[in-house]
Amino acid sequence: MAVLSRVPTLSDKINRMDPRSKNFARFFVELLDQDTSILQTLPTTEANNLTSHRYPERVALPTVSNVLAGQGAVPTKSEVANREEGIKIFKSVLNIDKEIYELGGNGDAYVKSEMIAHMAAQDIAVSYAVFYGSNTDILQIRGLANRYNSLSGNVSSNVISAGSVSGGDATSIFVTGIGGNSGAQFIYPMGHSALGFERTGSADWNPVTNGSGEVTFQKFLEFCIYRGLLIPDWRTQVRICNIDKSALMADTSGTTINIPNLIFKAVSRLPSKQLGQYADVKIWMNRSVFEMMNVQLYNKGNGYYSQETIGGKIVNKICGYEVMVTDSIVNTETTVS
Numbered sequence: 001m002a003v004l005s006r007v008p009t010l011s012d013k014i015n016r017m018d019p020r021s022k023n024f025a026r027f028f029v030e031l032l033d034q035d036t037s038i039l040q041t042l043p044t045t046e047a048n049n050l051t052s053h054r055y056p057e058r059v060a061l062p063t064v065s066n067v068l069a070g071q072g073a074v075p076t077k078s079e080v081a082n083r084e085e086g087i088k089i090f091k092s093v094l095n096i097d098k099e100i101y102e103l104g105g106n107g108d109a110y111v112k113s114e115m116i117a118h119m120a121a122q123d124i125a126v127s128y129a130v131f132y133g134s135n136t137d138i139l140q141i142r143g144l145a146n147r148y149n150s151l152s153g154n155v156s157s158n159v160i161s162a163g164s165v166s167g168g169d170a171t172s173i174f175v176t177g178i179g180g181n182s183g184a185q186f187i188y189p190m191g192h193s194a195l196g197f198e199r200t201g202s203a204d205w206n207p208v209t210n211g212s213g214e215v216t217f218q219k220f221l222e223f224c225i226y227r228g229l230l231i232p233d234w235r236t237q238v239r240i241c242n243i244d245k246s247a248l249m250a251d252t253s254g255t256t257i258n259i260p261n262l263i264f265k266a267v268s269r270l271p272s273k274q275l276g277q278y279a280d281v282k283i284w285m286n287r288s289v290f291e292m293m294n295v296q297l298y299n300k301g302n303g304y305y306s307q308e309t310i311g312g313k314i315v316n317k318i319c320g321y322e323v324m325v326t327d328s329i330v331n332t333e334t335t336v337s
Contacts, residue, residue, distance in 0.1 A: 038127040039186070041282060041324065043179040044195060045230065047187040051087055053230055056080045087189055087196075087228040088141050090125050092118045098205050098217040111221075118223050126227055127328040131174065131284075133229070141229045144174050148239040151337055155234050158269055159336060162243040162257050170333040173240040173259070173285045175266040175321075177278030182233030182271075184278075188226050196226040236278045238266040241336040245288055254296040259289060260304065260318065267319045281321040286329040293318075 047053035060079035067073055094114050101107035126141075133143030148159050177183040188196025205217040231237060240262045248257045263283060271277050285293070297305045297318075306317045316323040 037123050038130055038324075038326065038328070039123050039225075039227075041178070042130075042184055042186050043279070044186040044188060046192070047087060047190050047228065050189045050191070052084050053087070053187045053228060054082060054084045055230075055232055057083050057232065083232075085142075085187065085228050085230045086138070087187060087226050088129070088139060090122050090129075090225040090227065092122060092223050094118055094221040094223070095208075096219045096221070098219075101219075115221070115223075118221075122223060122225050124328065126225060127326060130229055131328055132330070141227065143229075144176075144237060144239060145172065145241075145333065147231070147234070148237065148241075149336060158235060158238045160238065160240045160262060160265055160269075161336065162240055162262055163247075165242050165244045165335045167244070167246055169245040169331050170241070170335055171243045171245055171286055171289060171329060171331045172333060173243065173263065173266070173283065173289060174329070175238040175240070175263065175270070176282050176284060177236035177270055177273075177280075178282060179279030180236075180277050182231075182277040183236045183280075184229065184231050187228040187230045192226065198222075198224040198226070200224075233271070233277055235269075235271050238269050239336075240266050241333070243289060245331045248292050249288065251292070252295050253299055259293040259296055260300070263293075263318055264304070267321065282324050283318065283321055284324045284326055284329060286327060286331065287325055288331060289329075290316075290323065290325045293323075 045053075048055075057080065058078055059081045062078050063074070063076040065073045094111075096111060096114075101110060129141040129143055131143050132145050133141035135142055135146045148155050150156055151159055151161055179185060186196075199221060201221040202219045205219055207215050208218045209215050243257060243259075248259070251257050254260065267281065267283075270281065273281075294305075304319055306320075308315045308317070
């Protein structure tokens with residue numbers, strides 16, 4: 001039987017939660033299951049403190065010497081740097097007007113509809129932050145594009161350029177090792193009872209006066225998601241950048257921008273999965289790239305691509321790994337150099 005995911009999802013974790021804590025989280029995840037949600041796809045881990053997750057990263061190995069028989073060696077040791085990944089807050093507030101709530105007797109349906117809209121908006125916000133969150137803004141997750149943003153330096157071996165870009169319509173593909181010891185994963189505050197999801201609200205209708213002195217009665221609901229993006233080993237992620245959308249849309253044979261070949265290269269740069277550094281691989285791209293990848297594969301008759309139906313969901317795979325299509329990856333990226 002085909003398996004959709006090799007890592008525990010939010011649904012799996014919620015099934016093991018205390019019933020008093022899981023109702024709201026379950027409602028949220030049921031909504032996420034209806035679409036390709038990054039909140040549901042990436043594994044989620046409890047952080048080791050309230051506002052961040054601290055972890056050691058080995059940055060240098062001991063020195064090995066060639067010596068003669070009977071000759072000693074200088075003692076050395078590995079070097080470890082202490083890293084910290086912050087947890088950010090994604091918040092939205094819903095005000096419910098009493099008259100609108102009571103109009104037509106469908107108040108509960110109205111509130112549920114608005115809750116779905118707020119949760120969808122939060123999922124979009126988290127997804128965009130995973131790819132493009134700032135390195136300098138303390139309110140934001142450090143996104144993949146800003147971690148893998150140079151063709152030289154420490155992470156450059158995991159940044160592949162598709163070529164030159166003209167016209168300001170660059171985009172990327174992100175090949176992400178997830179879960180395991182060192183792959184990408186979300187973190188939420190230590191001890192949080194609902195996996196980092198919160199909903200609070202007022203119990204009674206409260207009078208609210210607007211700028212004209214008019215009084216209405218309202219309730220409010222506040223939705224919060226606490227999330228950080230943890231990548232203990234940078235080698236578990238690869239970015240294919242500088243994909244010129246205009247050039248790609250005209251390149252049906254992959255002569256200039258060969259998407260399948262670029263993906264093969266990216267997957268080959270991941271560490272060996274046998275080491276347990278990650279549990280699964282997801283290949284993220286936007287709809288434009290997905291469209292042209294399919295066209296190029298069709299024209300070449302490539303056998304490395306497959307499509308399966310698993311649990312009622314159509315799953316596209318290349319190199320044996322699932323292709324994830326998301327609108328959060330834009331066509332207006334800055335060229336990477």
